[in-house]
Amino acid sequence: MKLKLVSVHKYDYAKVLMLKMRGEKGEEASLELPEKILESIGWRPSINDEVELEASPEVGDLSDWEIALSGQLLKAREGEVTYSCGGLLCTLKETGVATPRNIYLKLRRAR
Secondary structure, three states: OEEEEEEEEEOOOOOEEEEEEEOOOOOEEEEEEEHHHHHHOOOOOOOOOEEEEEEEOOOOOOOOOOEEEEEEEEEEEOOEEEEEEOOEEEEEEOOOOOOOOEEEEEEEEOO
């Protein structure tokens, strides 16, 4: 799904950024990522950056993706699902993604 960054927040206690993204159809995603991972792909996230995010129960082909994480289901409510990806949180809202127990998240800057 194609999303646009609507906020970038740095946690004071860690070198981790919280990226909040929104799509044109009302879908939302928030994802915590270490600054080190973002630096390794040469990306300094800023408001209005366009990204592509894929959430799937299968790994699939990772060759075209800049960041790939696996996550385990923490909680699911109607229209909202939260996963833990190695301790980093990812929340998906109104994305139409099923709620499997394990998920693979793939992210790249929009082409």
